[in-house]
Amino acid sequence: MVISSSRSRATETASTEAQSPAIGLLGWARWIWRQLTSMRTALILLLMLAAAAVPGSIYPQRSADPNGVTTFFDNNPDFAKILDSIQMFDVYTSAWFSAIYILLFISLIGCVIPRTFVHARNLREEPVETPTNLRRMPAFLASNASPETVRDSKQLITSAAELLRKQRYRVAVREGSNGETTVSAERGYLRETGNLVFHIALLGVLFAVGIGGGYSYNGQRVVVEGETFVNNLAGYDSFSPGAFFKPEMLTPFSMTLDKFEVQFDLQNRTNIGTPLDFRAYVTSRIQNGDGTTTDKKSVIRVNEPLELPGSHVYLTGNGYAPVITIRDKNGDIAFSGPTEYLPQDKNYTSLGVIKVPDGAGPQFGILSFFYPTQDKLTTGARTSIYPDPLDPLLSMNVYIGDLGLDSGQPKNVFELDISKMKQVAGGKSGVKGLEMVPGQTVKLPKDLGTVTFEGIKRFASLDVSYNPGGIWVLFFALLALAGVTLSLTVPRRRVWVAVRDSELQVAALARGDDPALEKIVAEISAELTGDKSKSSKESDD
Amino acid sequence: MTNMQLNEGLSQISLLVVYGAMAIYTFSFLAFATNLSRLASNKDETRATASGAEKFGTVMLILAGILHGVAVALRGISANRVPWANMYEFTLTGSFIVVAIYLIAMRLKDVRLIATFISGVTLLALGLATSIWYVQVKTLMPALQSYWLVIHVLVAVLATAFFNIAAAFSVVYLLRSANWLTKAKASIFGFARRVIDLFPTSDKLEKLAYRFNIIGFILWSFTLIAGAIWAERAWHRYWGWDTKEVWTFIIWTIYAGYLHANATRGWTGKRSAWLSLVGFVAILFNFTIVNLFFKGLHVYSGLK
Numbered sequence: 001m002v003i004s005s006s007r008s009r010a011t012e013t014a015s016t017e018a019q020s021p022a023i024g025l026l027g028w029a030r031w032i033w034r035q036l037t038s039m040r041t042a043l044i045l046l047l048m049l050a051a052a053a054v055p056g057s058i059y060p061q062r063s064a065d066p067n068g069v070t071t072f073f074d075n076n077p078d079f080a081k082i083l084d085s086i087q088m089f090d091v092y093t094s095a096w097f098s099a100i101y102i103l104l105f106i107s108l109i110g111c112v113i114p115r116t117f118v119h120a121r122n123l124r125e126e127p128v129e130t131p132t133n134l135r136r137m138p139a140f141l142a143s144n145a146s147p148e149t150v151r152d153s154k155q156l157i158t159s160a161a162e163l164l165r166k167q168r169y170r171v172a173v174r175e176g177s178n179g180e181t182t183v184s185a186e187r188g189y190l191r192e193t194g195n196l197v198f199h200i201a202l203l204g205v206l207f208a209v210g211i212g213g214g215y216s217y218n219g220q221r222v223v224v225e226g227e228t229f230v231n232n233l234a235g236y237d238s239f240s241p242g243a244f245f246k247p248e249m250l251t252p253f254s255m256t257l258d259k260f261e262v263q264f265d266l267q268n269r270t271n272i273g274t275p276l277d278f279r280a281y282v283t284s285r286i287q288n289g290d291g292t293t294t295d296k297k298s299v300i301r302v303n304e305p306l307e308l309p310g311s312h313v314y315l316t317g318n319g320y321a322p323v324i325t326i327r328d329k330n331g332d333i334a335f336s337g338p339t340e341y342l343p344q345d346k347n348y349t350s351l352g353v354i355k356v357p358d359g360a361g362p363q364f365g366i367l368s369f370f371y372p373t374q375d376k377l378t379t380g381a382r383t384s385i386y387p388d389p390l391d392p393l394l395s396m397n398v399y400i401g402d403l404g405l406d407s408g409q410p411k412n413v414f415e416l417d418i419s420k421m422k423q424v425a426g427g428k429s430g431v432k433g434l435e436m437v438p439g440q441t442v443k444l445p446k447d448l449g450t451v452t453f454e455g456i457k458r459f460a461s462l463d464v465s466y467n468p469g470g471i472w473v474l475f476f477a478l479l480a481l482a483g484v485t486l487s488l489t490v491p492r493r494r495v496w497v498a499v500r501d502s503e504l505q506v507a508a509l510a511r512g513d514d515p516a517l518e519k520i521v522a523e524i525s526a527e528l529t530g531d532k533s534k535s536s537k538e539s540d541d
Numbered sequence: 542m543t544n545m546q547l548n549e550g551l552s553q554i555s556l557l558v559v560y561g562a563m564a565i566y567t568f569s570f571l572a573f574a575t576n577l578s579r580l581a582s583n584k585d586e587t588r589a590t591a592s593g594a595e596k597f598g599t600v601m602l603i604l605a606g607i608l609h610g611v612a613v614a615l616r617g618i619s620a621n622r623v624p625w626a627n628m629y630e631f632t633l634t635g636s637f638i639v640v641a642i643y644l645i646a647m648r649l650k651d652v653r654l655i656a657t658f659i660s661g662v663t664l665l666a667l668g669l670a671t672s673i674w675y676v677q678v679k680t681l682m683p684a685l686q687s688y689w690l691v692i693h694v695l696v697a698v699l700a701t702a703f704f705n706i707a708a709a710f711s712v713v714y715l716l717r718s719a720n721w722l723t724k725a726k727a728s729i730f731g732f733a734r735r736v737i738d739l740f741p742t743s744d745k746l747e748k749l750a751y752r753f754n755i756i757g758f759i760l761w762s763f764t765l766i767a768g769a770i771w772a773e774r775a776w777h778r779y780w781g782w783d784t785k786e787v788w789t790f791i792i793w794t795i796y797a798g799y800l801h802a803n804a805t806r807g808w809t810g811k812r813s814a815w816l817s818l819v820g821f822v823a824i825l826f827n828f829t830i831v832n833l834f835f836k837g838l839h840v841y842s843g844l845k
Contacts, residue, residue, distance in 0.1 A: 040805055043801040043808060050794035053790055053791050057831065068836065270677040271679050303683070465777040470779055474769075477769070485759050515748070
C-alpha cells in the first residue's frame with residue numbers, strides 16, 4: 001500500500017487480474033495476499049476506515065462520554081440496544097473498526113517489506129542504462145551541436161557527468177555497444193526512503209499506542225482545600241487501568257491541596273465572569289530511594305500539569321465545597337465537613353447532596369443549592385449571577401425516609417434517591433426551604449436538629465495519568481511526518497545526456513509529479529552548450 | 542496573575558474594516574466574473590475588453606486583502622492575543638490566509654482563473670462570519686491559554702487554505718471532464734463550456750490540485766500531531782476520540798486515500814478529484830456542523 005507515486009508505471013495492480021483455472025490452496029493464499037497488499041485494496045481500506053470512524057462522532061462513546069451513553073439509553077432504550085449490539089458506543093475498539101485497521105496494517109506490511117528490499121537494491125545499483133530513444137521521455141531537449149562537439153563528444157559527456165554529480169545525482173557513464181558514450185543519472189532516492197520510513201513509522205505509532213495503552217493508567221480524585229490525596233488505588237474516586245497495569249506500578253507520593261485560586265474577569269464589559277485562570281497550590285511529598293521524603297510546593301494550572309515521578313497530575317475541574325455541620329436534636333454532630341457541590345452553570349450555581357443516616361431521629365437527606373453571588377429571577381427562583389462568592393447563599397430541601405444505604409449497593413454520593421422519601425422542607429411540602437449565609441445556623445424541620453453553614457472552601461478535580469507509550473507515539477509520529485514530507489516533496493528523477501544525430505540530447509523522467517522537470521532539462525542543456533538563451537525545444541509533453 | 546485587558550473599541554473598528562473589505566471583495570468578485578464571461582464570449586471585441594476587468598479585479602482583490610489583513614491584526618491587538626480563538630476569528634483569519642496564498646501563487650498564470658472562486662468564497666466566508674458567527678472580543682478560557690493555540694490552530698488554518706484552493710481546482714477538473722456537460726445542447730451549457738475551456742488543461746488542473754493537496758496534507762499531519770501534544774498537556778491524554786479528533790482523523794484518512802488514489806491505476810483523474818472534494822467537504826463539515834452541533838471538548842465557537 002505504499003504510494004508508488006508513479007502514474008506512468010502501471011505495474012501496481014496488474015497482478016490482480018491474474019486468473020488461472022486450477023491454482024490450489026497455496027495459489028489461493030498467494031492470490032489473497034496479492035489482493036490484500038495491492039494498492040487498490042489499501043485505498044479502499046483507507047476510505048472504509050474514514051467512513052467507519054464517523055459513527056463514533058455521532059453517537060456518544062463509552063470511552064469519551066460515558067454519561068452521554070447512559071442518557072442515550074434512557075432516552076431511546078430500544079434503539080440503544082440495537083446500536084449497542086453492533087458496538088456503536090465502542091466504535092474505536094469494536095470488532096469491525098479493528099478489523100479494518102488490522103487489515104490495513106497487514107496490507108501495509110505486505111507492501112513495505114518487498115519494497116524495502118527493492119529500494120535497498122536500488123540504492124546500491126548504478127542508474128539505469130540510457131534508452132535508445134530519448135525523444136520519448138516526458139522532458140526532452142535537443143540542441144544543435146557544433147561539428148567539433150560531435151567529434152569530441154566524450155569531452156561533452158564527461159562535463160555532463162561532472163555537472164550532474166555536482167547537482168548530487170548518482171551518475172554512470174557508459175559506453176554502449178555501438179560505441180557511443182552516454183550519461184545516465186538519478187537522484188531523489190530519499191523520496192522512496194521517506195515513503196518507507198513513513199509507513200514503518202505508522203506501524204511504530206500503532207505499537208506504541210497499543211503497548212503504551214496497556215501499561216497506562218489514569219485516575220480521578222476530587223480534593224478539597226486542606227485535604228491530602230495519597231497515590232494508591234483507595235485514594236481515587238475513579239480509576240481506569242490499562243490491560244497490563246499492576247497496583248505496584250503506582251509511584252508512592254501524596255499531595256495536599258493547600259489553596260485553590262480562581263480569577264474571573266470583572267474588568268472587561270463583554271467578558272464579565274469569564275474565567276481567566278485556575279490555580280491549584282499543592283504540596284507534594286515524594287518518597288526518595290533511601291526512605292526519606294521530599295516536600296515540593298508547586299502550582300497546577302489547566303495547561304500546566306505537575307510532573308511527578310511516574311505520573312502527571314492535571315487540573316480538570318473545580319467547584320465549591322461549603323463547610324456544613326448538622327447537629328441532631330440532642331446537639332450531637334451528625335454530619336460535618338466540607339461537601340463538594342457540583343457546578344451547574346458558568347456562574348457556579350452548584351448542587352450538593354447531604355445524607356444523614358445516623359442522627360438521633362429518622363434518616364434524612366438534603367438536596368442543596370449553593371449560589372456564590374445570589375440573585376432572584378422574576379419567577380422567584382434563585383440563581384447565581386457571578387462565579388466568585390460575593391454574596392453567597394446556601395439553600396436546602398429536606399427529605400425524610402429510607403436513604404437506601406443499607407442495601408449494600410454502592411450509591412452515587414451526588415444523587416439522592418427520593419423514591420422512598422418524603423419532602424419535609426422546600427417545594428410543595430408546605431414548609432419553606434432552608435436558606436442561610438456563611439456563619440448562620442438554622443433549625444431543621446420535624447425536630448431533626450440544626451444546620452450550620454460554617455464557611456466556603458473550594459475543591460479541585462485532579463486527574464493523575466501515566467502513559468509510558470506517549471513519548472514513543474510522538475517519536476514515531478514525528479518520524480512519519482518527516483518521512484511523508486520527504487516522500488511528497490523530494491523529486492525523484494532520471495536524467496540522460498547523449499550526443500546523437502549531431503545533437504546534444506538531454507532527457508528526464510520523473511517518478512510522480514515533478515513540476516521542475518522541463519526546467520531541469522533546459523538548464524542542463526544550456527549549461528553544457530554554454531548557451532543560456534536559446535535552445536530548440538522539442539518535447540512531447 | 543493573568544491580566545487581560547480587552548480593547549472593545551478597537552474590535553469594533555476591526556469589524557468596520559471587515560465590512561469595508563467585504564465591499565471591495567464584492568467589486569473584485571464582480572470584476573473577475575465579468576472577466577470570465579467576456580473571455581467566454583463568442584465575439585472578438587467583447588473578449589478584447591476582458592483583461593481590463595481582470596486588472597481591475599486584481600487591484601480590488603489586493604486592496605481588499607490589505608484591509609482584511611488590517612482587520613485581522615486589529616482583532617488580535619484588541620484581544621491581546623492571536624486572532625483565532627473562536628469560529629468568527631478562525632474564519633476571519635483563515636479566509637485572509639486563502640487570499641494571501643492566492644496572491645502569492647498568482648505568479649503562476651494557471652492559478653489566476655480561480656480568482657472568481659477565491660473572491661467569492663472569501664466574501665461568503667466573511668458574510669457568514671460577521672452575520673451568524675460573530676462574537677464580541679473575549680479573553681481566552683484557561684484551556685486555550687497555551688502557545689499551542691498559536692501553532693496548532695495556525696497550521697490548521699494554513700492546511701485548510703491549501704485544501705480549499707486544491708478543491709477549487711478539483712471542481713474545475715470535474716467540470717472539464719464531465720461528459721454530460723460536453724454533450725449538453727442548451728445554450729447556457731455552451732457558455733459554461735466556453736468558460737471552462739478557458740481554464741488550464743485537465744492534466745494541469747489535476748497536477749495543480751495535487752500540489753496544493755500535498756502541502757495541505759503535510760500541514761494537516763502536523764496539525765494532528767500538534768493537537769495530540771496539546772491534548773496531552775490540557776486533557777491528560779494525547780488522543781481520546783473527541784468528536785473533533787475523530788474528524789481530524791477522518792480528514793487525514795480521506796486525503797491519505799487521495800494520495801494513494803493518485804498512484805493507483807483506475808483511480809487517478811475523476812475519482813481522485815472526487816476524493817479531493819470529499820476531503821474538503823469533510824473539512825467544512827468539521828468546521829461548521831461539528832463545531833456547532835456535536836458534543837465534545839473542542840467547544841470554542843463562542844456561540845451559545
